[in-house]
Amino acid sequence: MLENALLRMQADLKRALGKPVAERHWGMVIDLRKCVGCNACTIACKVENKTPPGVTYHVVLEEEIGRYPNVTRRFLPRPCMQCEHPPCTRVCPVNATYRRADGVVVIDYDVCIGCRYCIAACPYGARSFDFGEFYTVGQTPRVAEYDLSSNFEYGKERKRNPANRNTSPIGNARKCTFCLHRLEKGMLPACITTCIGGARYFGNLNDVDSLVAQQAASLHVMRLKEELGTEPSVYYLL
Amino acid sequence: MSKRIILVLILGLVALAFGASGMVDRIGMGLLHVAYGAPVPWALWVVFYIYFIGLSAGSFLVSSLIYVFGFKRFEAAGRLAIFTALVSLLTALIFIWVDLGRMERVFSVYLRPSFTSPLAWIVWLYTAYLFLLLAEAWFLMRRDFARGSKGGGLQGTLYRLLALGTQEDSAAARVGDMKVVRVLGAIGVPLAIAFHGGTGAVFAVTVARAYWYTGLFPIMFLVSALASGGALLTALTAFAVRNGYTKHKDLVIGLGQLLTLLIFVDVLMEIAEILVSLYGTAPAHFIPIQEQLFGPNWYIFWILGVGFALGLPLLVLATVGRKSALATGLAALVSAIGFVGIRWNIVLPGFAVEELPGIGKSFFEPHWVYGLYVPSLMEWQVSIFAVGLALVMFAIGYSILPLEAEVQT
Numbered sequence: 001m002l003e004n005a006l007l008r009m010q011a012d013l014k015r016a017l018g019k020p021v022a023e024r025h026w027g028m029v030i031d032l033r034k035c036v037g038c039n040a041c042t043i044a045c046k047v048e049n050k051t052p053p054g055v056t057y058h059v060v061l062e063e064e065i066g067r068y069p070n071v072t073r074r075f076l077p078r079p080c081m082q083c084e085h086p087p088c089t090r091v092c093p094v095n096a097t098y099r100r101a102d103g104v105v106v107i108d109y110d111v112c113i114g115c116r117y118c119i120a121a122c123p124y125g126a127r128s129f130d131f132g133e134f135y136t137v138g139q140t141p142r143v144a145e146y147d148l149s150s151n152f153e154y155g156k157e158r159k160r161n162p163a164n165r166n167t168s169p170i171g172n173a174r175k176c177t178f179c180l181h182r183l184e185k186g187m188l189p190a191c192i193t194t195c196i197g198g199a200r201y202f203g204n205l206n207d208v209d210s211l212v213a214q215q216a217a218s219l220h221v222m223r224l225k226e227e228l229g230t231e232p233s234v235y236y237l238l
Numbered sequence: 239m240s241k242r243i244i245l246v247l248i249l250g251l252v253a254l255a256f257g258a259s260g261m262v263d264r265i266g267m268g269l270l271h272v273a274y275g276a277p278v279p280w281a282l283w284v285v286f287y288i289y290f291i292g293l294s295a296g297s298f299l300v301s302s303l304i305y306v307f308g309f310k311r312f313e314a315a316g317r318l319a320i321f322t323a324l325v326s327l328l329t330a331l332i333f334i335w336v337d338l339g340r341m342e343r344v345f346s347v348y349l350r351p352s353f354t355s356p357l358a359w360i361v362w363l364y365t366a367y368l369f370l371l372l373a374e375a376w377f378l379m380r381r382d383f384a385r386g387s388k389g390g391g392l393q394g395t396l397y398r399l400l401a402l403g404t405q406e407d408s409a410a411a412r413v414g415d416m417k418v419v420r421v422l423g424a425i426g427v428p429l430a431i432a433f434h435g436g437t438g439a440v441f442a443v444t445v446a447r448a449y450w451y452t453g454l455f456p457i458m459f460l461v462s463a464l465a466s467g468g469a470l471l472t473a474l475t476a477f478a479v480r481n482g483y484t485k486h487k488d489l490v491i492g493l494g495q496l497l498t499l500l501i502f503v504d505v506l507m508e509i510a511e512i513l514v515s516l517y518g519t520a521p522a523h524f525i526p527i528q529e530q531l532f533g534p535n536w537y538i539f540w541i542l543g544v545g546f547a548l549g550l551p552l553l554v555l556a557t558v559g560r561k562s563a564l565a566t567g568l569a570a571l572v573s574a575i576g577f578v579g580i581r582w583n584i585v586l587p588g589f590a591v592e593e594l595p596g597i598g599k600s601f602f603e604p605h606w607v608y609g610l611y612v613p614s615l616m617e618w619q620v621s622i623f624a625v626g627l628a629l630v631m632f633a634i635g636y637s638i639l640p641l642e643a644e645v646q647t
Contacts (some may be wrong), residue, residue: 042601053603053604053605054275054276054603054604054605054606055276056601056603056606059597059600059601060600061594061595061596061597061600062596062599062600063595063596076594076596078594078597078600087444087445087446090352090354090355091354091355091356091357091443091444092352092355093346093347093351093352093355093357093358093361094343094346094347094350094351094352094358095350095351095352096346111343111346111350112339112340112343113338113339113340113343113344113346113347114269114338114339114340114343115337115338115339115357116279116280116339117355117357117440119276119279120279120280120444120446120447120588120589121444121445121446122446122593123445123446123593124593124594125276125277125592125593125594125597127276128275128276128606129269129275129276129279129339129605130339131268131269131270131272131275131604131605132267132268132269132270133270133604133605165267165268165270166268166340166342168340170268170339171268171269171338171339171340172339172340173339224594228445228446
């Protein structure tokens, strides 16, 4: 019987959590042959991380091939690459962003001064800045609940209030964390579980028995802008 | 206070009044009303920041010609140069401060710096430079403070405070003071090269932006700073100093000739960058240049940059400027203003190319605008407010400090 990929990855995740943090290397493989460009991943990310207007951790790039009406489309989902040599972390003047032992590049919202150097330095456009926008404040008679709902990134509750725009993460750089807060509770990242095509794999690249490591070992993989030496932890299956 | 300085003060106050509401918005609402975003993370305020930091480095390095390298010809402009460097530095720091998402956390750069970041380096270097400028300015003017402290009235009290208890105002004391100035100036030269080259390096180390990622970039920064600072100093000597271009004709023309050389070297570097980048087929290299030259903001390159900052002044300085201090002063003023355009084209073309093809069309929300960036009203107001502060600082400092003491003797 064909094994369910999500259940397999869930088991892989549990196994990884049993190891010390430094022995994990969270990674992702995205199968471009299976991606239908539905953007469910982008939406799931928005919902999970409560990202405000102007902030997105995930996008799906589209490329049109041929001339209308004889066209086809190709899609490229882009989370943070969680580089092994991230150009964004070393430029931070206050050590607010750094790469964890498990490979996830994180931002300490309580330290970030909002200089946006990391955003300029990211070769993948994977970082956003929180300008303190809200979807419905001043736009609708009643402020929507989702605008005010707390954010639980990094396992810490942060309330969002239009009356006080000087509370982090407003004024900070923001980025994809591979849903670190979910991982640590044994849950897969939101973009993985939501993918309707089953195009995404996630797990510990340091574990040869994990599905993600086996997929990444395929001969048909590529990583974005490898020539920059960033060593992304996100692979694309072609 | 002379008429010219009153004019500067009034201009400054008008600018403050115009910008005040924008500044209130900036403080109260944070960066909500700026037009930039993740695709263009650095914009108008960064342009003005590197403009003013360049003016500061440039006028300081010109002052070092006098105090370190012994170009007595420019001596009368020395104090003005140091004072201009100080005001420009403070203005630059205001610009970069308001650009921070969390202004109140700025001191983290001192408390928990990461020295893998050029940004942390330059903040520390700016700080050292600020203290050096203050010390050098004090030793330059100490004798006048000491002398003035014997007088009465408001100025007497102020000079007593500024003299910090020193009273010696003999010629021998001046020799001693000038020795210290020379040492400070000598320390300042590598410091200025480091902090301004470092400001260039903030951009140049960014592997993600091919337009900045060149070894020439920090060098261009330095040359360009020298040219813009030289231009401002020439203009100020001609127009801010009493009887500037009439009585100090030789000084103004001399500075103008120095400016000619600096602009010439700057043009050379610009041409090298442009031709090399434009030749290839790699979009990350040629698109930023193509956008500057032929994009919707072409006039910033051609009119402000090529015309005002470089071309027109070069033409005037090489012809009528050799005889006329007025023409030299005007050319320098136009050049100093035009350099804002050159600074714009240092920052913004860096973001002309999408990091990944198609990313600009992948998402539609506020602050996520790839392509043309147009500063918001609030950004302009805050900029004009900061420039207003600079003008007021200049006018007040100019009227209370003995900046012209040596010019008149």
